[in-house]
Amino acid sequence: MEAFLAAQRLIFLALLGWFVSRVVVVRRPAGAPPVPRSLRWLRSAVVGGFLATFLWQAWWTFERAHSAPYRAAERYDSRTWRLRDPSDRRAVVDRWGRPLIRTVRFGGQAVRRYELGPAAAHVSGYFHRLYGRAGLEEACDDRLATWRQPAWEQLSEAAQQAANPQPLPLALTIDRALQQAAATALGSRRGAVVVLNPAAGDLLALVSSPCYDPNLVDAARYRQWQADPDRPLLNRALAGLYPPGSTFKPVVAAAALATTWDPATRYESGPAGYLPPFERQRIRDHEAGERAGWRGHGPLDLRQAMACSANTWFAALGVALGPAPIVRTAQALGWQERWRLAGRADLVALPGRLPSDRLRPGDTARLAIGQHELLITPLGLAQVAATLANYGRQVPPRLLLDQPVPAPRQVLEAGLATRLNSLLQAPVADRGGTARGLRLPGVAVAGKTGSAQNPHGRAHAWVLAYAPAERATVVVVVLVEQGGSGSAAAVPVARAVLLAARQAGYLEAAR
C-alpha cells in the first residue's frame, strides 16, 4: 500500500505534466499573420505575472519554510506531528544508557515504544499524531525531532539516510531501575514519588499514579483517560498542589533557628492541645485522637518535637515566631519557585503557594504545622528537602544529562543547615520518631513524615527522606493521596525506594 501511495503520486504528477505539454504545444499555422508588437508586450506581462507567482511560491516552499517566524509559528500547524515521522525521532535512554524510548517498526509503521510503559509515563509522556505530545516528548520536542532535509532532497531515501545518520539518543538523568522500583513501590495508589540527587539536581525517578500506558494511546483509551475521575493524565508530581502538613516543620525549624529564638526553649505538649491566642479551636497532637487516655509528651525541646512531630509544640513555636520569618524561610528554600525540568511547557512544576506574612495567631499556628493556604507539589517539596540535604545549597533540578549543572546558591546559612540536618535524623533515629520505618542498616537516614488534612477526606500521607544523612546522594519524597498517616502509608514506599537506591549503589557512592 505504501509503495502504491508513493508511486501513484509520481505517476499522477507525470500525467499532469504530459497533459499540459499536449495542450501547450500548439503549432502555428504556416500562413498565420505575425504576432503584433502590442500583443507580444501583453503576453510577456501576463507570463511574467504567472511566473512571478510560481517563483514566489517556489521560494517560499524551499526557503521561507525554514525561516524563523515559520518555525516559531509551527505549533499552529497540524502537520507538525505528521511531518515529524516518528521513524526520524531520537531514542531516549536513562543515565546509564538503558533505553527508555525507542522507535520501532510495527506493521510497516514507525511507532514510539516506551520501554517502561506506565511506570515512566509521566516522564516520557507520549507522541501521537492525533493526540499530540506530552511529557518529555512535548517538552523536548525540538531536540527529539530530527528535521527532514528540504523538500527537493526528499526524493532519494538513500541519500537522505546518508545525509542524516541515525542521531544519538537523548540521555536523561533518570535511573531506569529506580524509576521502576518507585512505580512498583507506589503501586496503584494515587500519589507521586520524586527521587533526586541533591548535589547535581539530577532527577533519578519521577512517578505519578494513577498513570496511563503511553504505548497504548488511541481514541477510545484517550477519551477514557480524560473522563477518569482519578485523572491518570495529570502529572501529580509536577502539577498536583497539596498541603504539606508536618513535612513543613523543618522549614519552621529553620526559620526559628535563623532568628534569636532560644533553641533550648521547651514547650509543653499535653493531651489538651494548644490554644492559640484569640482562638477557640485547639490544635492537638495526632496521638490525642488516636490513643484514648494519652497523657501527652510533656515538655519537649526542638529535637524531641521534631522526632514525634508534635503539632502543639510547633503551633506554639509558630505563634512565638510570627508568620513573617516562616514565610521568608519558605521563600528562600524555593517554595514558590517554578522548577523547570527540561525544555518548555509540560515538564515544569507549579509554584507552591504561601499565605501572606500577616496572619492572625491562629492561622500562624496552623501555618506552622503545614496547613492554612499552604500548598506544594511533590517536586517542590523534594527541592526543599534537597536544599536541606545539601546543607543549604540550592541546585535547580534537571532531567537531561547534557544540561549543565548551574552553580549552587547558598540559601540557608551553612551552620544552621548542619544543625537542621542532625535535627532531621531525629524522626528516623530517635525513639518514638514518626519515620522510624526508614531506618536502614549501615546508613544514616534523615526524614520527616506528614499527614496533611485536606477537604477531600482522609489526610494526604507524605514523607521526605534523604540518605546518607551526612552527605546525601538520594532525596526521596513520597505522597500518597488520602493515604492517612505518613508513617503508615508513605514511609514503606520511601523505604522501598531507598532500598532500591542502595541496591543500585547510590548510597555507597558517597562513602
Added chain:
Amino acid sequence: MPRRTERALLGSALGLSLAGAVLVAVARGADLLALPTGGPTLTFYQVLGVQLQVAAAFGLCHALLAWRRPRVDQYVLPVAAALTGLGLAIIFSLQPEQAARQVTWLWLSLALFAAVVGWGPEPALLGRYKYLLGLLTAALLLLPILVGTEVNGARLWIRLGSFTLQPGELAKIALVLFLAGYLAEKGELLAAEPRRLGSVAIPDPQLLLPLLLLWAAGLALLVLLRDLGTALLFFGTAVVMLYLATAQLGWLALGGVSFAGGAWVCGQLFGHVRARLANWVDPWPKIETTGFQPIQGMFAIAAGGLGGVGLGQGLARSIPAATTDYPFAALCEELGLWGAGVLLALYLILVYRGLHHGLRQPGRFEALTAAGLGCLLGFQALVICAGVVRLIPLTGITLPFVSYGGSSLLTNYLALALLLRCSEEPR
C-alpha cells in the same frame, strides 16, 4: 472527423480527473489515521459515480460542439475540464460532501454552456446592446448593496432561499461584453490621433468620457462593496482590452497608476482593506486572528514541497474557507510545486487562447470579447493564486473552475461558452 484534438484532450482531461478522484478515495481509505473530525465522507462508489457524471456531462458538451459548432476553439473545453477535475479532486479531499453538490452545479453550468454555445444568439448581436450591458454591469454590482448579505466585511452575496449568489461574478462578463462592444466601435478613434503629453499618448477626452464614467462608477461601487479582488480584476481586464483595441502602452500605464491610486484610497478608507494589507506584509503576529488563514495557507504550501504529499493525503482542511478561497494552497500541498505549476500553466493557456482569437481579427467585437474573457479567467486565477502565496495582498475571489461554489462555476462556464462562440472560425 471534426474536433479530433478536442476529443483526445478531453479524454485525457477526464482520465486525469477520474484518476485524481480515485486516488483521493484510495488514500483516504488507506489513511487509517485520518482526522477523527473529518466530517462525512463518500464511499468509493459514490466517488466513482460523481466522476462518471462529470465524464458524461463533458462528453455531451463535446458531442454538441461537434454537431452545432465544429469550427470553434478545441483547446479551451479540455483545459476547463482538467481544471474542474482537479478542483473536484481537491474538494473531495477537503470536503467530500461539497464535491457531490459541486457536481450538481456542474450539470447546471454545462447546461447553460450548451444552451449558449448551441443555441445562443450570434455574439455580434450582443455587441449592439453594449450600453445596456454597461448598465447591467452597474446594476449587478449594485444589487448586493441593496439586498445583499455581508460576509467577511464584503457585501457580495444575495440570498435566494437556501442559495447564495454572487452577482458580481456575472457583472464581470457583462463588463467584458460592454467594453468589447464599445471598443469595437470607438477603438480606432481612440487610437487614431492621440494627443501627446511627452511620450505618453492621451486620447480625445470626448471619446474617453464614457469609459472614465464607467471606471469611476465601478470604483465607487467596489468601494461600497469593499472587495479589492474584484476591483483588481475589473481594472486589469479593462486595461488589457483597451490596450488590445488601441495598441498603446499608455493605457497599461494609466490603468496601473489608477488602480494603485484606487487601492491606496481603499486602504486609507477601510479598516477591512487595511487589515488585509497589514496581513499581507506581516501576518505572523496575528496568527490567532486575522493571520490564521494566510498562515495556514503558507503551512500547506510549505508542506507540499516539490511533488506534494499526494492527493487526498494533505491536511489543508485546517485552512478556513479552503474550498472557496484556498483551493490553490490545498493543491500546492497535495501536488506540490509541480502541480501548482501545471495549474498555473492551464490558466495561462486560457489567456493565450483568448489572446489568440483576439489577434485573428483585431478590433472586432468577437475578437475583443474572446481576448477579454480569456484574460478575465486567467487574471482571476492569477489574483487569487498570487494572493495565496502572498505575492500580492490576498483578495477573497474564487479560483475559476476549481473553487467550490455555484455562481462562480455558472459564470465561468458562461464566460467559456461566450469565448467559444467568439472563437468560431469563418466558413
